Structure formats: structure tokens, C-alpha cells
Amino acid sequence: MLxxxxxxxxxxxxxxxxxxxxxxxxxxxxxxxxxxxxxSNLAPVAEQVTFVHGDICDAALVDKLVAxxxxxxHFAAESHVDNSLNDPSPFIKSNxxxxxxxxxxxxxxxxxxxxxxxxxxxxxxxxxSVDQFTEETAYDPSSPYSASKASSDMLVRAxxxxxxxxxxxxxxxxxxxxxxxxxxxxxxxxxxxxxxxxPKLYGAGENVREWTHVDDHNDAVHRIIADGRLGETYLIGxxxxxxxxxxxxxxxxxxxxxSDAYVHVNDRPGHDLRYSNNxxxxxxxxxxxxxxxxxDAGLTATINWYKTNTPWWEPQKxxxxxxxxxxxx
Numbered sequence: 001m002l003x004x005x006x007x008x009x010x011x012x013x014x015x016x017x018x019x020x021x022x023x024x025x026x027x028x029x030x031x032x033x034x035x036x037x038x039x040s041n042l043a044p045v046a047e048q049v050t051f052v053h054g055d056i057c058d059a060a061l062v063d064k065l066v067a068x069x070x071x072x073x074h075f076a077a078e079s080h081v082d083n084s085l086n087d088p089s090p091f092i093k094s095n096x097x098x099x100x101x102x103x104x105x106x107x108x109x110x111x112x113x114x115x116x117x118x119x120x121x122x123x124x125x126x127x128x129s130v131d132q133f134t135e136e137t138a139y140d141p142s143s144p145y146s147a148s149k150a151s152s153d154m155l156v157r158a159x160x161x162x163x164x165x166x167x168x169x170x171x172x173x174x175x176x177x178x179x180x181x182x183x184x185x186x187x188x189x190x191x192x193x194x195x196x197x198x199p200k201l202y203g204a205g206e207n208v209r210e211w212t213h214v215d216d217h218n219d220a221v222h223r224i225i226a227d228g229r230l231g232e233t234y235l236i237g238x239x240x241x242x243x244x245x246x247x248x249x250x251x252x253x254x255x256x257x258x259s260d261a262y263v264h265v266n267d268r269p270g271h272d273l274r275y276s277n278n279x280x281x282x283x284x285x286x287x288x289x290x291x292x293x294x295x296d297a298g299l300t301a302t303i304n305w306y307k308t309n310t311p312w313w314e315p316q317k318x319x320x321x322x323x324x325x326x327x328x329x
Contacts, residue, residue, distance in 0.1 A: 005076030088144035203267030205245030237277030
């Protein structure tokens with residue numbers, strides 16, 4: 001198994017899970033180690049995987065690695081909306097050119113591929129609706145990040161249809177859990193509390209997201225790889241929707257602070273209102289169900305991880321907050 005982006009947040013958790021599931025699987029991780037990826041994320045399984053420091057846009061390297069694998073699991077992506085608004089070029093390179101490079105190698109060697117994407121490619125939903133995204137929802141990305149991911153999805157679909165590449169796709173809701181970079185909403189607020197700073201709420205905090213624990217997401221990916229229908233897309237989501245304001249208030253409450261002990265900061269441009277995935281397809285076809293049905297339990301476990309892993313996140317914190325300060329967020 002070749003896992004791109006396996007030193008990042010979701011990817012490293014997937015690697016840990018893959019090793020637990022089958023210690024005999026030969027796992028190679030390909031990661032460029034940008035700011036959001038670190039070999040330290042793989043420390044618990046370092047002796048059981050092969051790590052390759054490299055870029056998915058490096059066609060020669062990709063060709064060599066894909067030739068010697070059975071399954072490619074593609075997590076590698078630039079993935080932060082604020083960063084894409086500030087400089088979209090890395091997103092075009094990694095998410096589009098990188099995915100194209102992988103697809104060409106997979107096509108050449110006739111390998112199995114699973115492509116991980118996001119619900120952000122669908123745009124957003126009204127706050128006052130009960131509508132949900134489905135596998136048939138038209139794409140309507142609103143940021144350079146989501147536009148580049150939408151492009152990568154389209155490439156995978158086209159290669160599957162035109163060239164018969166044995167690929168599946170999944171679009172996930174917001175993930176949370178261990179090893180998530182502190183620039184993201186939940187770890188940013190948790191670590192703010194831990195350093196004695198107040199959490200930061202974008203605008204009025206009405207924007208709603210569906211939150212899925214990373215372990216549940218990765219269990220879904222394993223099921224798709226094993227039993228998913230080739231050429232198909234599966235939406236992954238817990239069904240638990242909460243506004244950013246509710247998330248911050250919940251974090252404060254679980255950490256023993258007043259629920260209103262946060263400050264408002266400037267909203268991001270074009271901030272999507274609501275995401276919601278209809279995950280009926282993966283639940284009925286593949287029997288997937290989230291283990292963290294209780295959001296409080298998953299969030300408490302995540303808070304405890306950041307409490308006990310200060311040396312992991314502390315070096316990231318000042319750099320991330322300095323960027324937010326420049327943006328007024």
C-alpha cells in the first residue's frame with residue numbers, strides 16, 4: 001500500500017490504523033513534509049512503514065513507487081482555505097498537477113487507487129434548510145482550495161471512465177482528532193485555552209459543519225478500498241452538525257471554562273454557510289457506521305490528546321497565530 005500525504009493529519013491516522021489492521025501489509029508513505037506534515041506523526045509506527053520524502057508532482061519518483069505497490073491511497077493535498085486565499089499556487093500544483101501525476105502512474109501500471117476529497121467541492125447549503133449533499137450534487141466550489149479539489153475529483157472520474165483506472169473516491173465532512181495542525185478550528189481553540197489565550201470565533205459563528213472523528217473517516221476509507229464499487233463516489237459524514245459558535249462553546253465547557261470566554265475576529269472572505277453529507281450510500285452498501293456517535297466523547301478524547309502532547313503542537317502554535325494575526329483572524 002502506497003499512502004500519499006501519510007505524514008499529515010488524516011493520512012497519519014490512516015497509517016496507524018492500517019498497521020493495526022494488518023501488520024503484514026507493506027506500507028510506504030510518500031510525503032513532501034510541508035508545514036502541515038511531519039515524520040513525528042508517524043513515530044508510533046516508524047519501524048513498521050517505509051517513509052519516502054518526496055513530492056507527488058515528481059513523476060519519476062511517483063512512477064517508481066506506484067510500480068511497486070498494489071493500492072494507492074491518495075491523501076496528499078494542500079487543504080487550508082485561508083492559505084489558499086492568500087496564495088492559491090501551491091493548491092493548483094499539489095491538488096491538480098499532483099493528482100494528474102499519480103493517475104498517469106496508476107494508469108501505466110494498472111493499479112488500484114482511492115482518492116480522498118472533501119465536501120467543500122459542493123459549495124454550501126442554506127443555514128435554514130434541511131438539504132444535504134449527495135453523490136449526485138453538482139460541484140460549486142467557492143475557494144481556491146475547494147476548486148482545486150474539485151478539479152482533482154474530476155480528473156479521477158475522467159481517468160476511471162476514459163482509461164478504466166480502478167479508482168474510487170470519497171468526499172468527507174470536517175474531520176477532527178489527534179495530529180491535526182493547530183491552524184484548524186478545533187485544535188486551534190483547544191490549544192488557545194491551554195496557553196491561556198481566548199478562542200477566536202469567525203464573525204457571528206453561525207457557519208455550520210458536519211464533524212466526523214478521523215478514526216471513523218478512515219474506517220470508511222478502508223471499507224471503500226475493500227468493497228467499494230470501482231468508479232463510484234461515497235460521501236462520508238457522521239450526521240452531527242454544529243455551528244462554529246457551538247463548537248467553541250463546547251470546547252470551553254469541556255475544558256472547564258465559561259462557555260462565552262471567546263472573542264470575535266474578522267470572518268473569512270466567502271465563508272461557506274453550511275455543509276451536510278448524506279452518507280446513506282456508504283452506510284447501506286458497505287455497512288459503515290461511525291463509532292464516535294457521541295460527539296462529546298470524541299471531542300473529549302481529542303482535548304485530552306492535545307493536553308498530553310504539548311511537545312507535538314507547541315512548535316506550530318506561534319507560527320500559526322502569527323499568520324492569523326496578519327489576517328486579523
